[in-house]
Amino acid sequence: MLLVFGLTMNAQKIIPLENKYGYKIINRDEEIYFKDVNNILEKYVGTWKGIYGNKKYEFRIVKHTGSFKVMKFDELLVRYIITDLNDNVIDNTSYFPDSSPYIMSGRYYHNNGYYLSYVAKGGNCAQSGQILLYVDGNNMDVLFHENSEFVDLTECPTQINEHFKQNTIYRLIKQ
Numbered sequence: 658m659l660l661v662f663g664l665t666m667n668a669q670k671i672i673p674l675e676n677k678y679g680y681k682i683i684n685r686d687e688e689i690y691f692k693d694v695n696n697i698l699e700k701y702v703g704t705w706k707g708i709y710g711n712k713k714y715e716f717r718i719v720k721h722t723g724s725f726k727v728m729k730f731d732e733l734l735v736r737y738i739i740t741d742l743n744d745n746v747i748d749n750t751s752y753f754p755d756s757s758p759y760i761m762s763g764r765y766y767h768n769n770g771y772y773l774s775y776v777a778k779g780g781n782c783a784q785s786g787q788i789l790l791y792v793d794g795n796n797m798d799v800l801f802h803e804n805s806e807f808v809d810l811t812e813c814p815t816q817i818n819e820h821f822k823q824n825t826i827y828r829l830i831k832q
Contacts, residue, residue, distance in 0.1 A: 732763030782813035
């Protein structure tokens with residue numbers, strides 16, 4: 658007796674990470690991996706520090722492989738410590754797990770900049786938005802863009818934990 662078994666195997670499609678922005682997923686069941694095949698994320702990885710106004714900023718950036726349904730993606734995760742000039746801690750996410758919503762997590766790489774989602778601790782009234790990172794050698798510029806359209810001003814007349822000013826460049830130095 659001859660038995661024939663049919664196997665269907667979905668090969669994982671590898672797309673360079675820099676092509677994730679604007680990529681159109683046609684088949685939602687297709688296994689896709691947005692992989693950092695060209696090592697564009699390596700220049701961001703490490704500890705970065707800087708001072709802006711009366712605050713010190715420290716970013717600890719690691720490369721991570723995340724997933725969502727049948728999609729995998731290489732991304733950056735950013736934990737941060739913000740202190741005043743006397744080293745009193747204002748905010749610290751350095752001990753949070755990768756899954757924490759308070760860890761800045763990568764969205765995409767576009768036009769030599771890396772975009773991350775950012776939510777400060779404090780619930781619906783806390784600062785949130787997008788962080789953009791540009792690296793030039795040992796210098797990293799950090800730019801914040803607020804998602805104010807999601808804040809109900811009747812519930813939140815003022816936001817809390819405003820660690821970043823809109824349209825302000827924060828310069829950090831690689832340690």
